[in-house]
Amino acid sequence: MPKDELALDPREVAVLARERLFAGVPDxxxxxxxxxxxxxxxxxxxxxxxxIPGGKNGRHAVYITRDGLLHVAHASGKAWSLEVGEPERRQNPYTGKEDIYLKGRLRVVDERGREQVFEGGVWFSEYAGKGGAWATYPAAMHQKALEASLLRRAFDVALPPLEEAGEAPPPAPLSPERARALSAAFHALGLKGELAREVACRAVEREVATLKDLTPLEAEELQAYLGALEEASGRGGLPKERVKERLEGWLARHGRGLPQPHELFQEPASEEEA
Incomplete structure (x- = not known):
C-alpha cells in the first residue's frame, strides 16, 4: 500500500485517539x-x-511526556544538545536529609547562531514515585525527570511534563469498560493466560496478578501498545498465531521490556513460516 494511503488527517487521528487511547475519559x-x-x-x-485521572469531579489532568518534549525540540529547527552529569549523593538543603542530585545542561542555537544555555538539576526525592518504573528503573526515571525539566524551559512548553508531576493523585480504579477493552485487545492477538500477564507485567514494569491491578493510565498505555502490535501484524500479513509465537520467542531471549511492533517483523522466519 502506498505510504500516502496510510496517512491520517487530523480528524481521523482525533477519532482514533478518542476510541483507542482515551476511552472512558470525559469529552x-x-x-x-x-x-x-x-x-x-x-x-x-x-x-x-x-x-491522568484523579482530579475533582472525575476530571483528568493533561501532561506532556518526555517523548512529546523531544518531539517539540526536534521540530523546532534549532540545533541543540543535552548533557547530563553524574548523580551526586549529598544533603538536600530543603529537607536536611541525604538525597541524590542530578544536574544537566541544555544548549540551544537559533538560526542566527546565537546560543542559549539552560542549566538545572533535580533532587531524586522530589520526583521519585512509590512504585512502578521509579522503583524498577530509578536511574532512568531520574534522568527523564531532569531532561523533561530542561526541555520544557528551553522550548517554552507551558504544559507540565509527566515526569515533573511529582506525587500524582491516587489513580482511580480500572473501569469495567476499560478492562473489557483491554481483554479484547489481548484476544485480538491471541494472547491469553500467563503470556498475557507477562506482557502486562513487562509493560508496567511491576508484578500484576490480573488486569484489574492496572491503573487506568497503565491500562491505556498497554492497550495502545497492543493496538500498535495488531496494526503492525496486519500490515505485515502475519496471522495472530505467528505474532504469538514471535512474541514468545522475543520474551524468552530478553529478560525485560517489550519489543517495538516493527521488531517482530524483523525476526528471522521459522521453518514453518518459510
Missing part, C-alpha cells in the same frame, strides 16, 4: 488534550500527551 478532557496537541504539533497516538 471535555479529551478535547483539551487534543487542543494541546494541535498547539504544540504533538501526536496523541505516539503518547506525546497523557491524561
Amino acid at each position: 471535555e478532557d479529551v478535547k483539551l488534550a487534543l487542543a494541546i496537541c494541535q498547539r504544540y504539533g504533538l501526536d496523541p497516538l505516539l503518547r506525546h500527551v497523557v491524561l
Whole structure:
C-alpha cells in the first residue's frame, strides 16, 4: 500500500485517539488534550500527551511526556544538545536529609547562531514515585525527570511534563469498560493466560496478578501498545498465531521490556513460516 494511503488527517487521528487511547475519559478532557496537541504539533497516538485521572469531579489532568518534549525540540529547527552529569549523593538543603542530585545542561542555537544555555538539576526525592518504573528503573526515571525539566524551559512548553508531576493523585480504579477493552485487545492477538500477564507485567514494569491491578493510565498505555502490535501484524500479513509465537520467542531471549511492533517483523522466519 502506498505510504500516502496510510496517512491520517487530523480528524481521523482525533477519532482514533478518542476510541483507542482515551476511552472512558470525559469529552471535555479529551478535547483539551487534543487542543494541546494541535498547539504544540504533538501526536496523541505516539503518547506525546497523557491524561491522568484523579482530579475533582472525575476530571483528568493533561501532561506532556518526555517523548512529546523531544518531539517539540526536534521540530523546532534549532540545533541543540543535552548533557547530563553524574548523580551526586549529598544533603538536600530543603529537607536536611541525604538525597541524590542530578544536574544537566541544555544548549540551544537559533538560526542566527546565537546560543542559549539552560542549566538545572533535580533532587531524586522530589520526583521519585512509590512504585512502578521509579522503583524498577530509578536511574532512568531520574534522568527523564531532569531532561523533561530542561526541555520544557528551553522550548517554552507551558504544559507540565509527566515526569515533573511529582506525587500524582491516587489513580482511580480500572473501569469495567476499560478492562473489557483491554481483554479484547489481548484476544485480538491471541494472547491469553500467563503470556498475557507477562506482557502486562513487562509493560508496567511491576508484578500484576490480573488486569484489574492496572491503573487506568497503565491500562491505556498497554492497550495502545497492543493496538500498535495488531496494526503492525496486519500490515505485515502475519496471522495472530505467528505474532504469538514471535512474541514468545522475543520474551524468552530478553529478560525485560517489550519489543517495538516493527521488531517482530524483523525476526528471522521459522521453518514453518518459510
